[in-house]
Amino acid sequence: MSKHTTNYHNTFIQVSPDSAAMVGTAPTRAGTVAAMQYERLLAAPYTLTSDELLFGINADRRGLTGDDRKATEVEFFAKGQPCMRASPLVKTYGFGVHHDEKGRVAIYPVEGDQYAQFVASDHIENIKGMRSKRKGS
Numbered sequence: 001m002s003k004h005t006t007n008y009h010n011t012f013i014q015v016s017p018d019s020a021a022m023v024g025t026a027p028t029r030a031g032t033v034a035a036m037q038y039e040r041l042l043a044a045p046y047t048l049t050s051d052e053l054l055f056g057i058n059a060d061r062r063g064l065t066g067d068d069r070k071a072t073e074v075e076f077f078a079k080g081q082p083c084m085r086a087s088p089l090v091k092t093y094g095f096g097v098h099h100d101e102k103g104r105v106a107i108y109p110v111e112g113d114q115y116a117q118f119v120a121s122d123h124i125e126n127i128k129g130m131r132s133k134r135k136g137s
Contacts, residue, residue, distance in 0.1 A: 004077050004078070006082070008103065010124045012096055012098050012119065013097040014127070015096055016090055017128055018131045018133055019094065022094065023111045024093060024108070025094055026093070027088070027093055033088060037087060050105055051103075053105060085130045086130045091131075094110045095107040096110060096118065096129075
């Protein structure tokens with residue numbers, strides 16, 4: 001069984017082009033995917049890869065532990081999963097996501113100096129977050 005991945009390396013995911021966010025804002029509803037991503041990335045930047053973050057949140061929300069968690073991880077990555085381009089932090093809450101050379105992630109608010117430096121850099125790949133709405137809708 002092949003493993004799909006959501007990891008990028010030396011890449012910055014910019015806020016989605018159709019996002020209304022002008023500043024990075026913390027998600028307020030506890031237990032949501034957005035809040036869980038925000039809390040983990042704020043508490044420990046550049047500690048987790050995107051795969052580790054996304055699967056960890058999925059497993060925690062489903063209450064998986066031990067052997068169930070390990071078995072489910074193989075199943076989870078057997079098919080493609082939405083990457084951080086689809087994260088509510090990128091689409092709604094005004095955060096860009098930087099993936100370092102090892103694929104570990106950290107978030108940066110759209111109004112910040114570091115966000116602007118990533119966007120202007122020729123040394124990393126810049127991609128835009130996914131749109132929330134289809135064009136023409």
